[in-house]
Amino acid sequence: MNVIRTTPPRPFDVTTVFPQLAPLARPATRLHPRPGSPSPYDSSVGGPLLWPAGQRWPYCDKWHEGPASPLLPVAQLYVRDVPLLRAPGRCDLLQVLWCPFEHPPEYKPTTASYWQTAADVTNLLTAPPQPSEVEYDGYVPEPCVLAPEQITEYPNYLDLSEELQQQLADWSTWRAAGVAVDDSYEIAPQEFYMDELSLAPGWKVGGWPPWGLTDPIPRFCVACGVAMSPLLTIPSNEWGADNKGWIPYEDQALAALDDARVSNPPGVQISGGNNLQLYGCPEFHPHTDLIQ
Numbered sequence: 001m002n003v004i005r006t007t008p009p010r011p012f013d014v015t016t017v018f019p020q021l022a023p024l025a026r027p028a029t030r031l032h033p034r035p036g037s038p039s040p041y042d043s044s045v046g047g048p049l050l051w052p053a054g055q056r057w058p059y060c061d062k063w064h065e066g067p068a069s070p071l072l073p074v075a076q077l078y079v080r081d082v083p084l085l086r087a088p089g090r091c092d093l094l095q096v097l098w099c100p101f102e103h104p105p106e107y108k109p110t111t112a113s114y115w116q117t118a119a120d121v122t123n124l125l126t127a128p129p130q131p132s133e134v135e136y137d138g139y140v141p142e143p144c145v146l147a148p149e150q151i152t153e154y155p156n157y158l159d160l161s162e163e164l165q166q167q168l169a170d171w172s173t174w175r176a177a178g179v180a181v182d183d184s185y186e187i188a189p190q191e192f193y194m195d196e197l198s199l200a201p202g203w204k205v206g207g208w209p210p211w212g213l214t215d216p217i218p219r220f221c222v223a224c225g226v227a228m229s230p231l232l233t234i235p236s237n238e239w240g241a242d243n244k245g246w247i248p249y250e251d252q253a254l255a256a257l258d259d260a261r262v263s264n265p266p267g268v269q270i271s272g273g274n275n276l277q278l279y280g281c282p283e284f285h286p287h288t289d290l291i292q
């Protein structure tokens with residue numbers, strides 16, 4: 001880790017206004033990928049994987065014209081850098097790959113994830129196979145090093161009870177609490193909750209999922225039926241016009257000058273500006289994913 005990123009504190013603690021949110025707090029780790037030259041021994045986005053020479057490299061199982069397509073590294077996360085990751089057994093490294101094509105019927109890249117035990121990988125694959133072509137650059141992440149930072153999240157507005165949604169949408173509740181909310185939010189104060197107080201934008205592990213494209217759909221493991229939880233969020237930028245309050249202190253000066261250049265160092269674009277949300281099973285069965 002050679003970079004540090006610090007999310008500014010939220011304007012105020014939302015649980016002082018809505019105490020019902022307190023039990024819904026969840027930890028998340030913002031990854032803050034930034035341009036760099038990660039090695040296989042670093043956590044990274046778009047960097048080389050610590051992949052055992054003796055392990056078969058994964059290929060896409062969907063239909064392709066011509067030969068099967070090797071998957072591309074998307075992220076590798078060492079538990080030492082992201083302690084929030086729960087790993088099976090002795091494993092301490094999560095690797096996520098995808099096929100850089102939008103496959104029907106959902107038009108998303110095919111993803112795969114693997115756990116490794118880093119100390120066991122003594123002979124690593126140095127020249128993994130590369131896809132002969134890619135559909136477009138938005139699915140080829142630029143190599144980035146990470147600056148993991150743990151934060152606290154509250155649920156997406158759509159994940160809340162109807163009662164709590166109504167309270168969040170009632171300007172008088174906010175006013176009565178005497179908290180600083182800009183008057184521009186008077187018509188829809190729940191937007192303030194969504195923009196500034198609930199979910200962090202950008203690459204992250206854990207936390208709450210980003211609904212909006214669809215209503216919430218609980219995700220259940222097909223192998224064991226248990227509810228799955230957010231594992232990794234792969235976004236199309238780290239912030240946008242609505243959530244600039246999440247820009248780390250260290251990026252604010254550059255973002256003010258050239259926002260487009262610094263808000264998305266990996267250059268990933270998920271189906272026109274969405275998130276690809278990976279969900280994990282607590283029993284470590286295969287993950288599932290959803291464009292959100």
Ligand SMILES: [Zn+2]
Pocket residue numbers: 060061062063064069099100101103110
């Ligand atoms: Zn494919």
Ligand SMILES: [Zn+2]
Pocket residue numbers: 221222223224225226281282283284285
């Ligand atoms: Zn399962």
